[in-house]
Amino acid sequence: MADLVYKNVMQDLKRRINDNQFPDKRLPDERSLSESYEVSRSSVKRALNVLAQQGIIFKKRGSGTFVNPLYIKNQAVFSYEGRNLGVTDSMRVDGKKPSIKLLDFQVIPATPELQQDLFLNADDFVYQIKRLRSLDQQPVMIETGFIPIKIMPELSTTVVSGSIFNYLEDNKHVSVTKSFMTVEAEPSDDKDQELLSLKPTEPVGVMSGIFFLDDGTPFEVSNMRIHYKYMKYNNFVDLDAD
C-alpha cells in the first residue's frame, strides 16, 4: 500500500496494537524497533510521532512508549482516525445510507465576507449551493456552500447533487486536505424546524468554516446546520506539537 518507510512502520505498529500484541501496553524501545524493522531510528521516531499525535500512544522520555489505554477500550471514540473532511464520508460510518436533496443552486456575486474568506476580487462570482442531507430518510443537515466559479467553472446540478469532494478527487485529481472549522450551538429557526423536523425547543449544531485545496487555495466556505442528535464532533488535542 504505502511505499513510505515510516508509514509502513506506522501501519504495522497500529495493527499490532489492535491485535493486542503489547499486553503490558508497552512498546519496544525505538532502537529495538529500528533494528527489527531494519529501518533507521529516525523513521521509527517519525512513525511514533504521528501515532502520538493521533492519541494512540504516549511517549515518556527515559521511560518508554505506551499504548493509550483508552484507545484499546474505546476505539469507537477514536474513529476519527479514519478521518476525512468531507461530510458524505463521515456519515457513512454510521452504517446508514446518506442521501442528498438539492434545495438551491445559483451563481451570485461574492459578498465582502466571501471575498475575504475565499481570497476573491470584488467582481468575482461564486456558486451558492443549498443542500439537505439525510440518513435513512431522516433529514439531518442543512448545508450551504459557496465555491468560486473560477475554481470550478464546470459545476453542474448533477455534480452538486452528489459528493463534490469525491468528484474533485476522481475527475480533477486534487484533494481537499485542510479545513478551518468553527463549532457552535444555536436555537433552531423556522426553516430548521421545518426541514429537520425539530421542535422549537430543540437546537441545531452549527459547523461553519473554510475548506482548502492542497496548495492552500481556499476552495469552499461552508455552513452546516445539523440536527442536534446527529452532531458529534470529536477532537484529540496534543499541545506538545510545538
Added chain:
Amino acid sequence: MADLVYKNVMQDLKRRINDNQFPDKRLPDERSLSESYEVSRSSVKRALNVLAQQGIIFKKRGSGTFVNPLYIKNQAVFSYEGRNLGVTDSMRVDGKKPSIKLLDFQVIPATPELQQDLFLNADDFVYQIKRLRSLDQQPVMIETGFIPIKIMPELSTTVVSGSIFNYLEDNKHVSVTKSFMTVEAEPSDDKDQELLSLKPTEPVGVMSGIFFLDDGTPFEVSNMRIHYKYMKYNNFVDLDAD
C-alpha cells in the same frame, strides 16, 4: 525563551509573517533559510512543518512555501494558537474577568463509566466537582469534573475554587497537555435555564471529554454545559499529517 533551534526559527518566522515581511506571501526556500539562520535544513523543515500544521503556512513541493492569506486577514480566528486545554485560560482572552462559584464538592465511588475512562478499579473513589463559571458576572458554563483521589489526594475546596490546572503546574510541576473532547448541542434543561439565565428555546453547547497528564495518565473526566452564545470551538485540521 526557547532554547531549541527549531522553536527559535519558528518564532522568528512567525514574527516576520506578522510584520508582513513577505509581501508576496512567499517565504524563502528551505536551503536559504538554513543558511541565513545558520542552522541545518532539518531544523528549518521541522519549524516549517509545525507552522504548516497550525495552518499558518502552506508548502507545495517544487513550488515553494507560502503564508496562508487567511492567517494575515483574520488572525483573530487563528487565535487558538495561543492555545490551551484549561478553561480558565481560554476565557481570559475575551478581556472579561472570569470567576468561579463552587456548587458541589464531594467524594463518590467511581461509576463503571468513570472506571473505564479514568482507568480505575472497582473500589476506587473520585472527586466530583461542580462549578459555575462566569465572565463579568454573566454565568456562562456549568462544569462537572471527576478526578481520581489517588492522583490528587490533597485536593481542597480552596484549590477547587480556582484553576486546578494552574495549581497543578505551579505546585506539582506537571502539566495537562492532551485531551480528547466531544462537542455537541443540546436543549437546555431546567437547571441550565436557572443557572445560565436561558429561555426554554435556548440551547447549551456541551463539551465533554478526558484530560491527560504528560505521561498519558487520564486525569479528569469533564462535562461542560455552556451558554450557547459563549461557545465557539475552533479547529484547524490538516489531513497530511499521516
Added chain:
DNA sequence: CTCGGTAATTGGGTCGTACCAATTTTCTAA
C-alpha cells in the same frame, strides 16, 4: 535491609548527507 550514588536505558534534538519527486524556468530545435 535501606539509602544514595552511579550506570544503563530510553526518548529528544541537531546536524549533515544523499537522493527522490513535483514544479518552474530555461534552452533548444523545428
Added chain:
DNA sequence: TTAGAAAATTGGTACGACCCAATTACCGAG
C-alpha cells in the same frame, strides 16, 4: 515563434551519527 525537452529550483523522505535529558535499574556502603 513556439512546442517540447532539458536543467534548475524546491520541498519530501531516509539514513545515521552525535550528544543531551529524564527515568529507571543496579550496586555498594552503612
